[in-house]
Amino acid sequence: MSNLKFTSEHEWLRLEDNxxxxVGITDYAQGHLGDLVYIQLPDVGADYAAGEEVAVIESVKTAGGIAMPFGGTVVEVNSALNDEPGVVNEDPLGAGWFFKMTTSDVAQMSTLMDEAAYDAYIAKLG
Structure with missing residues (x-):
């Protein structure tokens, strides 16, 4: 089992120190998007409310966004994705992370799916 949590919008989250x-997108998500060609990352220091779009993803197939799983402040972005968005396709759960955020309520992480629940969720999607 991993220490990742998952949203129904196919984002993964990992609680770090402090x-x-x-935050990133799942392998399922990148597989359905296809080859990523552009990623617009949020600004460091920006505050977002839960559900607010924080990043934009464009692929050869479609465009979409990443919504904040819960309110917080962006503290770091993966600027390597500006030049190489395909890293998300190659390593979505590792080097392909999008941003790091702080939140005043990390207890919200417990409301998200663990790996087994997420696997069951995507199995139902077909």
Whole structure:
């Protein structure tokens, strides 16, 4: 089992030290998007409310966004994705992370799916 949590919008989150949460998209998501060609990352220091769009993803197939899983402040972005968005396709759960955020309520992480629940969720999607 991994230490990742998952949203129904196919984002993964990992709680780091000091209440920092790293956010990315799942392998399922990148597979359905196809080859990523552009990623617009949020600004460091920006505050977002839960559900607010924080990043934009464009692929050869479609465009979409990443919504904040819960309110917080962006503290770091993966600027390597500006030049190489395909890293997300190659390593979505590792080097392909999008941003790191802080939140005043890390307890919200417990409301997200663990790996087994997420696997069951995507199995139902077909």
């Amino acid at each position: 209440n920092v949460v790293t």
